[in-house]
Amino acid sequence: MLGVYGYEYYLTEQDVAENVRDGARVKSESRMFYLPTSTTGQVIHHNGYSLSYSEPHEQAEWVAYELKKSHLSNSKFKRPYFEIDQAVKTGAASWRNYKNSGYDRGHLCAAGDKNYRKEAHDETFLTSNITPQDHDFNSGIWNTLEQKTRTWARKYDGVFVVTGGVLKGEMKTIGSERVAVPNQFYKVIYDAKHEKMIGFLMPHQDSKAPLTKFVVSVDSIEGLTGIDFFPELEDALEDRLEASSNFKGWRF
16 A cells, blocks of 8 residues: 555564665664655654754754654653764754754654653754744644644554754744744644544744644645655555645544
8 A cells, every 4th residue: 555665664662773775874663664755865864763954954854753652651761961963964053053042942853752762762852853943832832732743643553743844935043053943833744544644834933722723734835845745655645645634533
């Protein structure tokens, strides 16, 4: 039914052996990855997620990962210091750009999604996985969406997540490396087991509106970002899922 493009792994939770595909070293506990296209040509794989780094914006254009039901853990690991991602060949931005900027170091792959093991949790604190976020947005409506995503992973026995800022148009920058501050953020969630997909597009500001207000078609997010999110799905299925903004079937 599905094509899995170049990164198809059938690994157990205990199988953490490194794999090499197309010259890239891949460390993954996911049984499969559904990676978007990269507009930057710089895709990096960590233990629990992959990302496409945009050097002009000094952050990821997308972060993609599988959120399994078994990943949902109440473990409380000590919060590590942020570290520069040495895997970014063009040089990832320093965490110091955020100091006194007025913005949070906002996670794209949330640390709470990787609480099943300390190594996976700690890798979410690499600077390639953060973006400038207004505190009220980060701790407010964005956090609400992250929590809802975990709820769906539990209900639907796992989901695939792709998330990032929309790196287009005029944006503020912070720090000496001019890290871009996105005006909008998106999240695309795919439930492979039940063949449904949902997209969210949020202005970079907190809101008390229900999450359903921010549901849009995945096609519309692709149009904004230039990213093809699930190119290896069978074409008819991809077209049907990505064209819809109907959230019926998702339990809000």
